Every structure is written in structure tokens, then in C-alpha cells.
Amino acid sequence: MDKRYTRMSQERYHPQSVEEKWQARWLAQNTFTVSNNDARPKYYVLEMFPYPSGNIHIGHVRNYSIGDVVARVKRMQGFNVLHPMGWDAFGLPAENAAIKHRTHPAAWTYANIANMRSQLQRLGYSYDWSREIATCRPEYYRFEQFFFLRLQEKGLVYRKKASQNWCPSCHTVLANEQVIDGLCWRCESRVEQKDLTQWFLKITAYGDELLNDLALLEGGWPDRIITMQRNWIGRSTGALVTFPLESPVAGVTGIEVFTTRPDTLFGVTFMTIAPEHALVEPLIKDYEKAGDVRAFVTRIRNMDRLDRQAETLEKEGVFTGAYTLHPFTGERVPLWLGNFVLADYGTGAVMGVPAHDQRDFDFARKYRLPIRVVICPEGESLAPETMEAAFTGEGRMINSGPFDGAENMPSKEAVTEKLEKEGNGKATIQFRLRDWNISRQRYWGAPIPVVYCEQCGLVPEKEENLPIVLPLDVKTRDDGRSPLPETDTFVNCVCPACGGKARRETDTMDTFVESSWYFARHTDARKTDAPFDAQALRYWLPVDQYIGGVEHAILHLLYARFFTKILRDLGFFPPELSEPFAHLLTQGMVLKDGGKMSKSKGNVVDPTKMMDKFGADTVRLFCLFAASPERDFDWDDSGIEGSSRFLRRVWRLLVEEKARIIPLDACGAFASDAVNDLARDLRRKEHLTVKKVGEDMGRFQFNTAIAAIMELVNAMYLAREKLGYSAKERRIFSSAVATVLTLLSPVAPHICEELWEVCGHKRQLVNAPWPTWDAAATARDMLTVALQVNGRLRGTLEVDAGVDKVALEEAALANQAVRRHTAGLTVRGVVVVPGKLVNIVAGRVCP
């Protein structure tokens, strides 16, 4: 084997055979299998696992190449690196594919996994495949069912009605992406909203902690992601106020509103509730215009949810015929429905203060409702008839009974206290965050482990009955409905409590549940008697570096944070572990023609074709070189040629200069044995490159790290023409060669490993130490300083590195170009940035 490759290395670069050789060797030697018992410091790097959609697309290659470079660099830096891979394998596309291709979701999914695994292996990623997981396997989701039961015991699971997209002709729930312009994507029927009883996880119980712990992530997570999460959670302080109903209905005596502006309470002239509000029907039951109200409800409920939130949305409402009473004045307040009131924020009801809220103002003007000013800006007066917009600023309270004359902002508390004392309200904190609906009326998901017993009602499964296995012998339906409710062998079951007849829950869990804890399962993926090994968790968690698409900035990351906290509180995670991902890198999207390439739109760029043509190393190199990781980039086929050309250039340099190269145990280890300027310059470039690449790798600027390596290679091409063959010169050159291969190896591991062997090294590069650089080697005795006049570049100056400020100023003022541009002007000042630039501030003398 070795003979063949040694001979081959004398010839041209054949990426495919080099890559196959090293992948086979790594596999045979278990190079990337990692132990949970190791004296070295640990490092856990994880990329967001893929949905097995069929083929790896270029966004995956970008994501996993970034992660692989991090893993390989950390390995070379002496860490025990955990770098696993798995499959987020439940989900809607499998069901759609099953219909389209007349196959089974499981068959489709497992075939995709096999295909994509081999594609990832072809890319040479350093994964520990012994820790691979697939979330659709019962060995995985059984523990999720177990967590569900524990959460239910803790009261963190509950059921309530929630409205869903419903296709009346397919009789099925639709995902948002299956609703196109308000129509069903399959049959184009008008989509309706239907209330269904759903399972919810109480994420709002952790709202405060999810918000406060964002502080722990500062520095480790991008600021913009922290901001997005903070805004999503959306904590606001205010008051709950109860407006008693003039005539109680259905046993309800009052309507509760949430407001952040209790100071405006005396300005209430109407109240608006959401069309979805539970009291709508009881309230209008005896109203002569109930039909109009019902028509309004139906129309608004079937509106597009984004349109409904639009600022430009025409405010619309309808009177219910009912009145509430003002909690302080007892005045009658008419109760309206409004299209701008959101059912799932606050209490689904808001008080109308038209003078001080723009939406209420628009509403009042439209329906000729009274406007009452209760806050007045200092030194002005506001008249309801002439106001053109609501006044939302600060001022003094008027028309507010005991509060007249007080400043409004500090009075928020006083008003709330009065409400509390009189039993009509209390201070409260409201989250924008809503509880997490985990019910899916889908087949391809993890079954929710509860049953409905004829005798006992709702009964959770017993832990020893887990897993509740998703049956695979079902007939999938063409209309997209879950076949589970019609699968008698699954539905008919025995009640775990009384042993009587029962029906199994046929909802499955949201796939976000699986992806909320997989990172922990990788620490001991084959364990069967428990979800985790406590010691393995303590050793590996948190994930040191998590890497994935910015499109997951809110939902997935928030759910994973939430799960970390609940698994901690259930006693599975170490008590001190509050956050799952210490550092987060959100990579930008790979766009094509300015738009998103996604699973749903299909893959435009096929990485396997690129690999066939250029090899895996080139594909990896190009994905990292094209842009810095956090930025989006627009894929263009033409650039990849350059990456291929660079690797061939490295290959050729070594093959052609083989006579000059001697194997070195370490690169950059030569103190001051440079024999001439040329050798010293090459050595300086080498050490500067080690410095820059180390820094750039550390801040994930792989594109500039690669550019620096390219510069070093360019310098070596220039140097070799003139460099001699003395032992010292050969060592200088060989050191640069070793540096190039070492620095480049995390990016293009196969070619570097091959060339490393060609150089005569016995030990594999994958285990070589990361190079260090020597400050003495990078030092210069001359510096180039920029010369500016009034901030504009006018020339440069070569100066001694040790030059002092005064001498530098003098030299600058004496410079020809500077003198030309200051002729006839008076020098007013000189700004000196040591070692960088001199700026002469000059102007005309005033006559």
C-alpha cells in the first residue's frame, strides 16, 4: 500500500485516492473515537444535527466543516475532543415523501440516513461514529416519553384548547408551511381555524430564569442572538385589572385585562376582547345582533396571522351588547371585540384608553367612542375633539380622582396598590413567551405516553411500559392525515391504572422536543437502562462550542435551554448546570441567487458533485474560504476552482522540492540560525503566519486564516528560486513546509496528512501539536509609517523601529510630500499614533 502511494505522490494530485486512503486509516485506527475517561482537558464541539432530508446540501457542508476545523484544532491543542453526529429524524417531510414516493416514512428516513452518513464520511469529518443517534429510534425516544411522565408529575404538562390550521376537505391539521395564501397546499380549500385540545409544556414557568440566565451567555453567544431571545421572552411588568361584568354570564363575574399602563386607568372608555376569547359566546347569547358578532369572529379568525399583526391593519371591531363596570368609578364601559387583540397574549382582553394609546385612539375615532384625557403634558392642555393622535408621553394626571396632579409614571404603582386594596387587581409580570404546544396530529413522531380509560379518564403510562413504540406496520394515507387513530393495534390498549379498556393518545410530540436534549445523549449514546450516565454528563457538559444556522436563533435554542433547566430540576442534569451551550457560533446562510436554499425548496448546489470533481478537501476549503462564518454568502460555482488550484500548488511545491525537505519533529523551533535576508524573511513570514492563523482560528475567521496560509505558500514559491541547499537553508524551508501542512490540516486534512507522510514523518499529523510562534522571529528593525495631512494619506515613511515620537514628528514634517501639501498653511498640530501614522493638522492663518 505504502509503495503505491509514495510513487503516486511523485505524480499529480489525485484527491479521491488520497482521501480514501486516510479515511480508511482513520476508521481502522478508531482515530476519532473518544473516551469518557481521559486525563486531558475536555472539549465538546457540536454542530446542529441535520434532518435526514435525502442529501447533504452545501449549508451542511459549511456548518460541519466549521465544526470539524474547531474539533481538529482543539485536538492538536491537547484537548480530549467530543465531536459526535446524529439525526433529527422525525418530522413532516418523511410523511410527505412517503405519500409522494409510495414508501414508508421509516424506510425513507433510514435510507436517507445511510446515504447522508456516507456523504459525511466522504467529507472526512472527525466524528466519533460510535456515539451516533437517530431520534426516530425507540431507544432514543423512550427517554423522551420518560421525561414527559416526570414532567407531568411535576405539573409542568397540561392540556388546553388551541386553534390550529384545519383543512375542511382533507380533515387534517396543517402546518403553517402547508398553508399557501390561506389555502390548503394539497387541495386548495380555504383553511379554517379549529380549536383542538393540545398538550402544552409550561415553559413560561421558566420565563424569568430563561431571561436572567442570558446574562451567563454574554461573551459566549453573539449579542444579537441574546437580544432576539430577550425580545422573544418579552417580559413586561404591569397590572391585572378586573372589570366587573354588569350582568355576569356563565358564572363569570368580571373580565380581566393586562395593562402596562395602570396610570391611564381613569381614561378607559371601552374594553376590547379577542374574537377567540372564551366568553364571547356566553356574552352575546341574548344579544339581538349576535349573528353579526359571530360573522365577525369567523372572518377575523380565518385571517392570515401575519396580516393580523400588521400595524397598517385596519382596526375593526363589533359591539357585543354587553357592559363592564369601571373598577374605580363604576361607570358603564361598553365591551367590544377587536381584530387587533391577540388571544394568546395577556388575558386576551385589553382596556381601551383612546387618549393615550394609538390603537385605541384609531378604534375610538372609527366607532365614535368617547375619548377622555387623563395625562397632560407639562404646561399644555389636550382636547379630545382636536387631538390627531394619542398622547403617549409623560405628564401629570387629570380627571383621575385622588391621583389628580401626580406625575403619571411614578403613579403606576399607586394605582395598582389601590386596585389591590379594593380587590380589583394586582401587580403582575407578563411574558410575551407562550407555553409550548408539543402536540402534533402527525404519524411520524414520538407517541405521547398517555391513555384515555373508560373508567379512570386520562391516565399516564407506567414507566415500565415504555417505550410506547410507534407502530411501523401502518398504511400511510394520501390525504396527509395521521393513520394512528385508525390503527387499532396501537389505539386499543389496557389502562395502566385499572387494567380495563382504554384508548391510546394518538398525538405525537413536536420534533423540537427531540432536538432539545440530544446533545446530552451523545455523552453516552448507547446506554439502555437510563437516559444518561451521570459521570459522563458531569465530564462533558456543557457543550463548549455549539455551531449552527442563525435560523435557529430563537426556537431550537430556547427549547434546548428550557430542557436543560427542567432536566436539571428533575435531577437528571448536574444541579450546577443551567445552560447547555457555553459558546455559540451562528453561521450565516448559504444563499443562491440572493435567496434561501432550504430543505423545503430543494438543494440547488450538490456537494457530492463538487467532491467528484475536486475532492473533499477542496470542497471543505472553499466553504470556509468563501466568507467568514457568521455572514451569509451567495454561492457561485466559479470560485471553487481557486481552492482546488491552491491545494495543487501546495502539492506541487512539496513534490518538486522534496530534495530540500527534511522531516522535523516540530516546526518553527529554530532560534536565530537564519543565514541571509531571504531566509530570515521567510522565517519571519512563517512565524507571522503561525501567529495570525492561531488568532484567526480562535475567533473563527477561517477565511482570513486560509488567506494567510496562501500568502505563506506564495512566499515559499518566491523564496525557493533563490534559496540555497545548505543544511540551515533546508531547515528553514522544511520548517515552513511543516508549518503550512500543520496549519492547513484542520481545513484540508487528507492532503496534508499525505504530504506529511511524504515528508518522512512517522507520526500522523492528526495527533501533532499545534505550532507556536517566536516573537523574536517576527521582529523587524524598520517600520512603515503612514503620513497624513488633515487625515488624507500623502505618503509613507520608512523609520527605525525604535524611533521616538519627536524624531518621528520631525521626519514627517521634513517629508517632501508633506511639505508639498502643507505649503502656505500653518501647522496647528500633529497627531502621532506610534508605529502607525503621523497626521499633520494644518490650515490657513486667519487674516
Next chain:
RNA sequence: GCCCGGAUGGCGGAACUGGUAGACGCAAGGGACUUAAAAUCCCUCGGCGGAAACGCUGUGCGGGUUCGACCCCCGCUCCGGGCACCA
């Protein structure tokens, strides 16, 4: 609409904390080698003017702060991501 980003040559992008804009690469043009092609090597390459030296101008648009702004502030435009059942 709301929340979060982005905009730099013909193209992908660099410029790290306000200090020489355009590193590195692609494309293009010119040249060398070759019977030829491929491969490779060398040179040019933001715009305008100039033979050159050099000058003016230039980082989406309009203002501002500063000795100095791609970078900071104010006001816009356009593009991208997310918006809870795509994952």
C-alpha cells in the same frame, strides 16, 4: 407589521479597539512556455484625468461627531433571517 442582521471593485470577500480601504481568491486583459491544448509561471486590474510622477474621487442614500469614519450618532432605502405545526 414586529424582532434581529446586512449593504465595500466585474464577482466572493478583507480591513481585529476610529488610524495607509480593496488582503486572499475568482473572472478579465496582456505576456512566457508549448506543434497545439491543458496545466503552469510572470505582469495589469475601483472610477476619472495623466506617458509617468502624481492629482481628484470612492465603502447603499442624506446629515452629523472627529485631527482622522466602511467602523460611532441621527434620519432613510433596499436585501436577508425569525415570527411559535418546516427543521
